[in-house]
Amino acid sequence: MGFAQSLYFTGAEVGLSLSGLVLLLVTAWTSHKAARAITVLAVAALFGAAIFTGVALWETSPVADAFGGLYRVDAFGSFAKVLIYLATIACLIVTPRFFAERGAYRGEYPVLMLFSAVGAGMMVSATDLMTLYIGLEMSSLSSYIFASFLKGDWRSNEAGLKYFILGALASGIILYGMSLVYGFAGTTNYAGIRVAFEASFPTGALFGMVFVLAGLAFKIAAVPFHMWTPDVYEGAPTPVTAFFASAPKVAAVGMLMRIAFGPFGGEAEAWRQIVIFASLASIVVGALGAIGQQNLKRLLAYSSINNIGFLLIGLAAATPAGAAGVAIYLAIYVPMTLGSFVALLMLRDREGRPLETFADISGLATTRPALAWCLMLLMFSLAGIPPLFGFWAKFVVFQAAVEADLVALAAIGIAASVIGAFYYIKFIKTMFFDDSARAPEERSPAGHWAVLALCVLAISPLAYLATPWLGAVADRAAASLFLFS
Amino acid sequence: MGFPILSVTLAVPLAAAIVCLFLNAPAARTLALAATLADLALGIVLWANYDIGGAQWQFTExxxxxxxxxxxLGIDGIALMLIVLSVFLMPICILASWDAIDRRVGEYMAAFLLMETLMIGVFCAQDLFLFYIMFEAGLIPMYLIIGVWGGANRIYASYKFFLYTLLGSVLMLIAMLWMVNVAGTTSIPALMQYDFAPQAQTWLWLAFFASFAVKMPMWPAHTWLPDAHVQAPTAGSVILAGVLLKMGGYGFIRFSLPMFPEASAQFMWLIFGLSMAAVVITSLIALVQHDMKKLIAYSSVAHMAIVTAGLFAFNVQGLEGAMVMMLSHGLVSGALFLCVGVIYDRLHTREIDRYGGLSINMPMYALFFMVFTMASIGLPGTSGFVAEFISLVGVYEASSLATLVLTTGIILGAAYMLYLYWRVAFGVQRNADAAAMRDLTGREWLMLAPIAAAVLWMGVYPESFLAPMRKDIATLDARLAGAAPTGDARLAPGKPRSYPANAIAHEAAAAGEAE
Structure with missing residues (x-):
């Protein structure tokens, strides 16, 4: 395979990296005033990358390796990358106002977003442990900076520090696991590992696999590696939290899927127990932990833990249908969570201070009806109540679990989802049933509205009309994961 | 074929609901009334064009x-009657909310219209998951109706309603996924013919039971109902008692019985036991209530228990009786809640002791209230009599013991309803403000008179309502015949003697030798 062809396959990443580098130079030689222009250019670059990648979703996607098996182009990678790029675009659109008002917006922010997107794209496309690790660190290091981007705010700094220390620990765990895997398999290539492990799978290799999965569980914030999530989500600036809950999460789940079905695909029985435990624990802890929360960002952090639990049910099925379920879940989860955080961003009082607690949003239905209705739809969707599209996400993963004979897991998981419904409807109760307490800001910027409207449209009942298309794309994506050469 | 009447029936209230969100109060009221009346007209067209004795599933899309x-989509006679009940009650609900709801009217009307779409959707869905979506989605508007426009303790009631019903339904979803995985189809008519393995039926039945028993509600999962009823606005109570509870009964008749006949037979005594307990216990509870709505709510639980017992009697009478009971209870309890609403609007209390002697200053009101009280008790000539009589005949064939206990409940029913009526309408006028209340207005006439007419119609000539359902119930009975347990009320035929009973001893002996 020629070098030129490899470059073509990685075109999205190459393009984004080059734009990132150029924009970095521009940032260095212009004042902070240019930050908005740089954001626009970064969005344009991401949009271009999304289109370049997304075209593959419409056709029968090619499966091809680039750079001698370090990197793979397939339907799954394209699917995840389109989601990542779109989520990053949405985050970039709603970010500038928040930081600009605090005098903290810099051109570095969109540039780092670009690098983070490149790293995330590499995570989901990597077919070699080395590529995987580079992508992971590229995305993580940007994230640490985002968390502490408000330099003067101690909460932001604390979040950044916590995220960095615990993230570094998780990276260490992954690296340790990778070294064990490499030691026993003798290769870092996914296909090679698969072949080696199918020939023999000693206990040491099992340890390696468990360490890799544990580190990944940290990255996706699955219980019992979830402790950092509420603190980081609460402390980080809200647009950053929106980003954390979307693009890096898609990347981490995509990477987890590729590893689980790729190099460790022959050992599904071995990792299934871990995944089932993490899944149920995440659902229950995510639901119970959220009940007592007053801070909305903290609550949404627990909600994301809860959602990861449902995602892992699809993974536990370890079938193509389960993988397709996870892909569909991701595609629905991203607009749900992004929409919720964007709505939170739009909640400010007259002086521009963010409204972040339950007490602040009571009676929102009378003061900001449109916003309250959007939030209501998002919350019912997160709770998985039909006819909102969040139901479909849960439906497909549970269907996969039932088809894989994991009826008990599905039954316990869905029964636990009722606990989660409690705090989602508490949101609605506060907005609709209680009397209004604070007067929120009356108008929000058009950019925020556009993102929110698109997210709400994506989770509205109308989205059911897209299920045949979404199902077909997700099936292709899942099939490409199992197509292992 | 041709005109997609069911889709239009679903679309009219849905479209009106969306428009209502953006209208001011008077316009929203008018639009909601117009949309529900249009749906009523469509429902009547549906009934008129339903081919009795024709294909099992009609108007399919x-x-x-x-x-x-x-x-x-598609309906049989059972679904048809429940749809007609829904579209009949909806304009009355809108009328009942005309003056009582004065804030956020647009949103209120939107919630009600959405509710109507979903209720009709539940009854005409022919796909398992489409049914589930409609069934579950009803939680959203009802949660809002109770929570936003309800009484003082509305938050607790709305949470309880939401979480109880949600917990009941989610297990049903897993059972549905399993069924579809095994049977390979999501079509309800096809699944009604599918024979699941008997062991699997037990689990599936229990999962569906969890959902329908909460929705119905059956004792002891009924505790959400009195709370929800008391806190909901009048129209909310009407729709809750009139139609939403029927979804549980519809679920039993559409899913549990035809899809899992063996398991249904196996659990017959669970149902009978819970029904007997419900009838006696909730009737006794109703007897000591001071809140009118709570009393009627408990009476609903008792009446629904007769429905469940009738459904699981495994014979035509039981099934027909249960269906008539559902229709009759939908009309009667809805009307009783409206009667409570009428005086609540004037005095803003549901405390029974605050009223008294209303027949003096509100004679017309007292008349209507009496008609519905009698219908609730089951006086001959009203729908309640037909319902109770047929279902108890059915239950008697299955178990005379259950019938005995259920009949006790009916006597208790007469006690609490008459006691309620006596305290509210008769006796001395204890409070000046209650004595000064005006009689029914024209709008209230419009609400109560059609229901009273329907109640009497169903009481005198139930054939109109039974005819469309007869063939479907016969089909269901044939499906159940293989699993039906033998009842204790049938005469057990003994071995015939070979000689006459009055034969003298030696002749008998001779006859015996001759053989």
Whole structure:
């Protein structure tokens, strides 16, 4: 395979990296005033990358390796990358106002977003442990900076520090696991590992696999590696939290899927127990932990833990249908969570201070009806109540679990989802049933509205009309994961 | 074929609901009334064009819009009658909310219209998951109706309603996924013919039971109902008692019985036991209530228990009786809640002791209230009599013991309803403000008179309502025949003697030798 062809396959990443580098130079030689222009250019670059990648979703996607098996182009990678790029675009659109008002917006922010997107794209496309690790660190290091981007705010700094220390620990765990895997398999290539492990799978290799999965569980914030999530989500600036809950999460789940079905695909029985435990624990802890929360960002952090639990049910099925379920879940989860955080961003009082607690949003239905209705739809969707599209996400993963004979897991998981419904409807109760307490800001910027409207449209009942298309794309994506050469 | 009448019936209230969100109060009221009346007209067209004795599923529509399930609609006689009940009650609910609801009217009307779409959708869905979506989605508008426009303790009631019903339904979803995985189809008519393995039926039945027993509600999962009823606005109570509770009964008749006949037979005594307990216990509870709405709510639980007992009697009478009971209870309890609403609007209390002697200053009101009280008790000539009589005949064939206990409940029912009526309408006028209340207004006449007419119609000539359902119930009975347990009320034929009973001893002996 020629070098030129490899470059073509990685075109999205190459393009984004080059734009990132150029924009970095521009940032260095212009004042902070240019930050908005740089954001626009970064969005344009991401949009271009999304289109370049997304075209593959419409056709029968090619499966091809680039750079001698370090990197793979397939339907799954394209699917995840389109989601990542779109989520990053949405985050970039709603970010500038928040930081600009605090005098903290810099051109570095969109540039780092670009690098983070490149790293995330590499995570989901990597077919070699080395590529995987580079992508992971590229995305993580940007994230640490985002968390502490408000330099003067101690909460932001604390979040950044916590995220960095615990993230570094998780990276260490992954690296340790990778070294064990490499030691026993003798290769870092996914296909090679698969072949080696199918020939023999000693206990040491099992340890390696468990360490890799544990580190990944940290990255996706699955219980019992979830402790950092509420603190980081609460402390980080809200647009950053929106980003954390979307693009890096898609990347981490995509990477987890590729590893689980790729190099460790022959050992599904071995990792299934871990995944089932993490899944149920995440659902229950995510639901119970959220009940007592007053801070909305903290609550949404627990909600994301809860959602990861449902995602892992699809993974536990370890079938193509389960993988397709996870892909569909991701595609629905991203607009749900992004929409919720964007709505939170739009909640400010007259002086521009963010409204972040339950007490602040009571009676929102009378003061900001449109916003309250959007939030209501998002919350019912997160709770998985039909006819909102969040139901479909849960439906497909549970269907996969039932088809894989994991009826008990599905039954316990869905029964636990009722606990989660409690705090989602508490949101609605506060907005609709209680009397209004604070007067929120009356108008929000058009950019925020556009993102929110698109997210709400994506989770509205109308989205059911897209299920045949979404199902077909997700099936292709899942099939490409199992197509292992 | 041709005109997609069911889709239109679903679309009219849905479209009106969306428009209502953006209208001011008077316009929203008018639009909601117009939309529900249009749906009533469509419902009547549906009934008029329903071919009695024709194909089992009529007005079928089908479109492959979604992955994993279909947009498939169609009705049989059972669904037809429940749809007619829904569309009949909806304009009355809108009228009942005309003055009582004065804030956020647009949103209120939107919630009600959405509710109507979903209720009709539940009854005409022919796809398992389409049914589930409609069934579950009803939680959203009802949660809002109770929570936003309800009484003082509305938050607690709305949470309880939401979480109870949700917990009941989610297990049903897992059972549905399993069924579809095994049977390979999501079509309800096809699944009604599918024979699941008997062991699997037990689990599936229990999962569906969890959902329908909460929705119905059956004792002891009924505790959400009195709270929800008391806190909901009048129209909310009407729709809750009139139609939403019927979804549980509809679920039993559409899913549990035809899809899992063996398991249904196996659990017959669970149902009978819970029904007997419910009838006696909730009737006794109703007897000591001071809150009118709570009393009627408990009476609903008792009446629904007769429905469940009738459904699981495994014979035509039981099934027909249960269906008539559902229709009759939908009308009667709805009307009773409206009667409570009428005086609540004037005095803003549901405390029974605050009223008294209303027949003096509100004679017309007292008349209507009496008609519905009698119908609730089951006086001959009203729908309640037909319902109770047929269902108890059915239950008697299955178990005379259950019938005995259920009949006790009916006597208790007469006690609490008459006691309520006596305290409210008769006796001395204890409070000046209650004595000064005006009689029914024209709008209230419009609400109560049609229901009273329907109640009497069903009481005198139930054939109109039974005829469309007869063939479907016979089909269901044939499906159940293989599993039906033998009842204790049938005469056990003994071995015939070979000689006459009055034969003298030696002749008998001779006859015996001759053989």
């Amino acid at each position: 089908r479109a492959d819009l979604f992955a994993g399930f279909q947009y498939a």
